[in-house]
């Protein structure tokens with residue numbers, strides 16, 4: 001186990017022959033020097049987009065768990081908009097009816 005002289009923390013080297021301070025990329029498996037402890041992918045374009053996709057997926061998972069009702073309402077909204085397309089005059093008529101009703105009061 002090698003030690004990072006700046007942080008005094010042990011640096012794990014999964015492949016056994018990585019230079020000190022380097023990590024194996026989770027995308028391509030190549031060695032790279034992470035800018036921070038959380039960086040798991042190197043800066044190659046393919047690995048970068050993979051990292052972004054993973055980040056986005058995780059972010060969306062968390063977001064979905066935090067907003068469980070959103071997808072319900074989003075589905076309703078989508079259903080409604082598709083329904084609206086098949087019934088283009090319904091809302092127009094409905095609005096006109098509401099206007100007429102409001103005028104009476």
Ligand SMILES: [Zn+2]
Nearest residue numbers: 025028042047
């Ligand atoms: Zn990589």
